Amino acid sequence: MADDSRIQKTDIIGSYAAIGDSFTEGVGDPGPDGTYVGWADRFAVLLADRLPVLDEATSSDSPHGEFRYANLAVRGRLLDQIVAEQVPRAKELAPDLVSFCAGGNDIIRPGTDPDDLAERFERAVADLTNAVGTVMVTTGFDTRGVPVLRHMRGKIATYNVHLRAIADRYHCPVLDLWSLRSIQDRRAWDDDRLHLSSGGHTRVALRAAQVLGLETSADPDQPWPPQAQRNTFEVRRDDIHWAREYLVPWIGRRLRGESSGDEVAAKRPDLLPL
Template structure:
């Protein structure tokens, strides 16, 4: 995998803040206490493991050294609200690294112009790059295998092209999810087929670490184990169950103008040790 030449493997990242929506909050990857984990939390652990132990200590004493991490993401957030709420907080925290993933909830809405969306995204990137160490830009997924979003694939691809161009202009590393082949597997997705599973989030965290030139404990594109083929009846039964439990409520929220994150706050609003 090619490594962005602007990111040196020897660079020390001692603090990290994640900006975004449900993807970055970690929906689909529940932890033992009921809160979501997700790729950003997992990526934070990989970053922390790269830090040398504090003076006079070993990693067995303090496994994550002095590393600090904030996750400002909230499920359901649209780009403008992320820019209004999370970007100023990230600038205030001024970490060594910010991951910026936004616009996914906007681009799948009817009538949204990906060109206009990208202009607003770029203004936020300009703000962030003036205030923090490094901004990693995250592209959208290839949705060819997502039933609800398959017809949005061309629109998402257009937005992704803009994101890569913005990243190039502001010298940002790119977490390219479109090209991550392993998350095209059904097992990379949660039962709702809109959010990643725990394994899918893990694959993204590994890819993010590789973008920064880090050694990782596994290959994010490692092939999945063989899986038995399902018959037509099983596929139809699963599709009906999915529509009843996930698709209908999702459409209902859209029609009512509600968001799954209306009553949710950021899970880690401050830079805190892991």
């Protein structure tokens, strides 16, 4: 969790824009209509619930009005793509709050330097903080329990240290995913083992609310219910299924230079009421 010195009661947040990649788009958390929900959508609901209820007679006189939310995130995007495509739009919208999570897709590519990546991230934060109310910086996950990403844990940790330092310099609240122990549980992850499940996204939304000083109805780090241990055969069967259904296609896209987000557009490109 972020340092107590950064967790303070904030002014009323009347508008929020989320920028990032598949994590912020909500991949792994499908809604009833087939579109993804995700932690940012769930967090937006928590922010909206905090606004006072306005009736028709008083809403026009309110300095805040109805809560508005935009989600500019697109799966597969690299940091430079997010900076080029999403940061200018976020500045144009000028919301009270922007959540900024980027760099994960860069880190998993061979040869990526987390120091260089952090320098580019900082330039984007500096640009954003001059145009929007507050920028919430999001760290990377602890990937020790994610088979295909476990060996990148050191690079992610290095990048996270930089992100915290950047947040300190620009007085940004930090959504620290590394310290959120509950998402180390397998049930916090989707079947592809690369994206959070609905339960994982819910816990991240609750932690984001805590970071901004909001009261939450549940503890995001509450342990998951006990479950029966799987035997070796069940584990091996699941690993084979995962490799066939998810790992092989993922490697294929990397070899072909394709991205899962090549034909995807932002799901909420404008600040709209929930």
